[in-house]
Amino acid sequence: MPAPIVMGAAAVLVDCADADEVLAVHAEALRRREAGLLTAEEIVPAARTVLLAGVPDPAALAAAITGWELRAVDVAAGPVVEIPVRFDGPDLPDVAAHWGVTAPAAEATVLAAELTVAFCGFSPGFAYLTGLGREVPRRATPRTSVPAGSVALAGPYAGVYPQRSPGGWQIVGTAVGIEIWDVERDPAALLSPGTRVRFVAAT
Amino acid sequence: MSGLEILDAGALVTVQDRGRVGAAHLGVPRAGAADLAAHDAANALVGNDPSAATLEATMLGVRVRARGATVLAVTGARCEVFVGGVRAPWGAPFRVGRGQVVEVGAAVAGARAYVAVRGGIDVAPVLGSRSADTLSGLGPAPVRAGDVLPVGEAPPRDDELFRATRGAAAAAPSLEQERGAAALSVVPGPRWEWLGARGWATLLAREWTVSVDSNRVGVRLAGESLARARAGEIPSEGMVRGAVQLPPSGLPVIFLADHPTTGGYPVVAIVREGSHSRLAQARPGDTLRLVG
Numbered sequence: 004m005p006a007p008i009v010m011g012a013a014a015v016l017v018d019c020a021d022a023d024e025v026l027a028v029h030a031e032a033l034r035r036r037e038a039g040l041l042t043a044e045e046i047v048p049a050a051r052t053v054l055l056a057g058v059p060d061p062a063a064l065a066a067a068i069t070g071w072e073l074r075a076v077d078v079a080a081g082p083v084v085e086i087p088v089r090f091d092g093p094d095l096p097d098v099a100a101h102w103g104v105t106a107p108a109a110e111a112t113v114l115a116a117e118l119t120v121a122f123c124g125f126s127p128g129f130a131y132l133t134g135l136g137r138e139v140p141r142r143a144t145p146r147t148s149v150p151a152g153s154v155a156l157a158g159p160y161a162g163v164y165p166q167r168s169p170g171g172w173q174i175v176g177t178a179v180g181i182e183i184w185d186v187e188r189d190p191a192a193l194l195s196p197g198t199r200v201r202f203v204a205a206t
Numbered sequence: 207m208s209g210l211e212i213l214d215a216g217a218l219v220t221v222q223d224r225g226r227v228g229a230a231h232l233g234v235p236r237a238g239a240a241d242l243a244a245h246d247a248a249n250a251l252v253g254n255d256p257s258a259a260t261l262e263a264t265m266l267g268v269r270v271r272a273r274g275a276t277v278l279a280v281t282g283a284r285c286e287v288f289v290g291g292v293r294a295p296w297g298a299p300f301r302v303g304r305g306q307v308v309e310v311g312a313a314v315a316g317a318r319a320y321v322a323v324r325g326g327i328d329v330a331p332v333l334g335s336r337s338a339d340t341l342s343g344l345g346p347a348p349v350r351a352g353d354v355l356p357v358g359e360a361p362p363r364d365d366e367l368f369r370a371t372r373g374a375a376a377a378a379p380s381l382e383q384e385r386g387a388a389a390l391s392v393v394p395g396p397r398w399e400w401l402g403a404r405g406w407a408t409l410l411a412r413e414w415t416v417s418v419d420s421n422r423v424g425v426r427l428a429g430e431s432l433a434r435a436r437a438g439e440i441p442s443e444g445m446v447r448g449a450v451q452l453p454p455s456g457l458p459v460i461f462l463a464d465h466p467t468t469g470g471y472p473v474v475a476i477v478r479e480g481s482h483s484r485l486a487q488a489r490p491g492d493t494l495r496l497v498g
Binding site: 123 | 227228229230231232233234235309332333341343344370393396442443444445446448449466467468473476477478479
């Protein structure tokens with residue numbers, strides 16, 4: 004059961020039991036806004052929560068959410084984006100060692116994963132991809148500058164740095180010939196919540 | 207009116223409007239004027255829509271030259287205003303002739319002055335907003351001396367402004383020098399339990415100093431650390447302006463305009479909207495109290 008909490012005078016933070024419930028609450032909030040049943044400037048899914056911000060009456064919305072009929076979201080129905088990857092990341096050996104496999108086997112794990120954008124954050128267009136099936140710790144010391152397009156792993160997530168930024172994720176490769184974030188493009192973000200992602204070996 | 211030429215960009219001068227709405231789920235911060243009420247008031251004084259972009263001048267003011275005759279207004283932080291070396295009103299519209307230099311002095315109360323020009327600053331919008339986002343770098347870069355900022359079209363008749371808005375400065379938030387600590391009104395946040403009843407009482411009882419590390423992302427409070435009632439971490443979750451985060455240091459950080467869309471520290475309190483202007487006008491070294 005999602006647990007909505009009033010967050011100040013214009014927002015509700017919905018606590019969810021797990022990632023699947025986040026998907027379901029997010030989908031239902033989008034459906035309701037589309038149907039004119041919900042006024043919210045922002046609908047922001049995260050790891051275990053969905054934030055509804057810019058809402059007119061948070062207390063009433065919080066009460067209403069407990070009565071929402073949630074449907075399980077079929078992640079296989081989302082659009083698919085293929086991202087070509089060159090496995091030239093400096094942390095690939097560390098990731099392979101952490102998993103107890105060879106570097107080519109670690110690459111194969113990344114290429115085999117059916118990934119989905121669970122949520123975005125950290126920086127514009129940065130998508131947290133779930134479905135890797137393996138975990139790695141963050142780097143002990145974050146890098147002060149990670150190049151745009153770096154394909155990286157941390158915790159249960161995979162991601163692609165949309166622009167140059169500091170970062171503590173393990174870099175395994177580089178996305179080739181694809182812009183993850185481009186403000187001149189509509190939509191600016193290649194990856195939005197619900198988008199499915201497959202990494203493919205760059206040729 | 208062909209533009210505003212920046213002669214001196216002070217400490218930090220940025221173009222701001224009401225921010226980027228509707229893209230937080232993509233990791234795009236809202237940005238926008240730190241003191242939205244002062245931004246709106248400045249726009250109203252020159253006859254602009256609230257959506258028009260203004261200049262946000264931090265602490266040390268800004269000096270500009272008008273490339274055409276226009277009307278300006280300054281609100282937010284209290285400061286001296288001069289046009290061609292002659293004192294001009296604060297919190298009221300004033301005319302500026304072509305080529306005249308407008309000097310917005312250093313803030314004497316508050317931290318951020320807003321300079322509205324009739325027609326609005328007309329830099330190219332990015333994702334629906336002209337705001338400079340100092341966290342993500344979206345929007346125009348902070349202005350520098352030598353920049354010429356385009357100004358939007360405005361109806362030629364402006365006589366009405368000087369009648370209709372007489373006294374409108376009173377609508378701008380008062381920032382007269384306050385005696386003692388300024389009070390920010392707060393309500394418990396969604397992760398209030400990380401503070402607990404005793405921690406909440408302590409949060410409200412203490413006087414906090416605004417840290418010099420404060421910026422458009424957040425106001426950092428210095429003082430005696432608060433003890434967390436819980437250990438561990440929470441997964442990152444959606445954030446709002448005014449969220450009072452409690453990092454492991456025990457020193458609260460209150461999010462302002464350029465706050466990240468998500469954050470991983472528990473939000474133990476929320477500053478009420480009515481106190482957001484006061485929060486945005488807090489100067490390093492000011493003392494603040496949080497009141498329930």
